[in-house]
Amino acid sequence: MYAEEEKFAQIQNDLRQKISLEDSFSADALKTVAGVDLAYWQEGDTERAVCCIVVTDAASGEVIEKKQCDGMIDVPYIPGYLAFRELPLVLKTVGLLENEPDLFIFDGNGYLHPRHMGIATHAALVMGRPAMGIAKTYFRVDKKTDYTEPAEDAGSYTDIIIDGEVYGRALRTHKGVKPVFVSAGSGISLDTACDISLRLTSKESHIPIPTRLADLETHTARAALRGGAEE
DNA sequence: GCGACAG
DNA sequence: ATCTTGTCGC
Secondary structure (H helix, E strand, O other), rough: OOOHHHHHHHHHHHHHHOOOOOOOHHHHHHEEEEEEEEEEEEEEEEEEEEEEEEOOOOOOOOOEEEEEEEEEEEOOOOOOOOOHHHHHHHHHHOOOOOOOOOEEEEEEEOOOOOOOOHHHHHHHHHHHEEEEEEEEEOOOOOOOOOOOOOOOOOEEEEEEEEEEEEEEEEEEEOOOOOOOEEEEEOOHHHHHHHHHHHHHOOOOOOOOHHHHHHHHHHHHHHHHHHHHHHO
């Protein structure tokens, strides 16, 4: 039903050689962090989505800028190829930003991916900016490697190792709450990605504040958009 | 044919 | 992701 997988895989296999798992910035140079998220809806027989990016202060989580962009979605969701579905709209939204964030946080995986090319990594390489991924549910990369449950305390984690390589981490951001799955995108290390995940997590959300805010924005934006332009 | 499956 | 009621718990 969809014949693009091979082309998509080829594109990612070319791009993956540019991945860097080292920090391209120093901790004190991290001033702003952007959360990225999308919400979808159906309009007649076409699928539409709105992308919201919320730029926050890296230390306080205070909002610095919000931008959004909506448009048609023409690629279906295929596990392993999320980037091709969401990136076009994401890149348009990034183009609207007046600030250049020091780091982008994506909803989904980065290096924790069959080709190490989850949306966070793919986006980082296309944008030429550091990005990391944080997924709310586990993506079983090789169909057999499960993750080991981290201890119940906040901050505990377990490495997700496949064929001897660390792909990402199951990170408990809140005590007793199910873990999130952190992985590098590019231009950032897994350690730093986990540090930032914990620093930007608050009492209200087990995911980083910029991501949480982008998620909320996306829902209110959709409510306005799908009630407004048609009928 | 049946289950798996980031968002 | 999205569609959805009630329900359990702090």
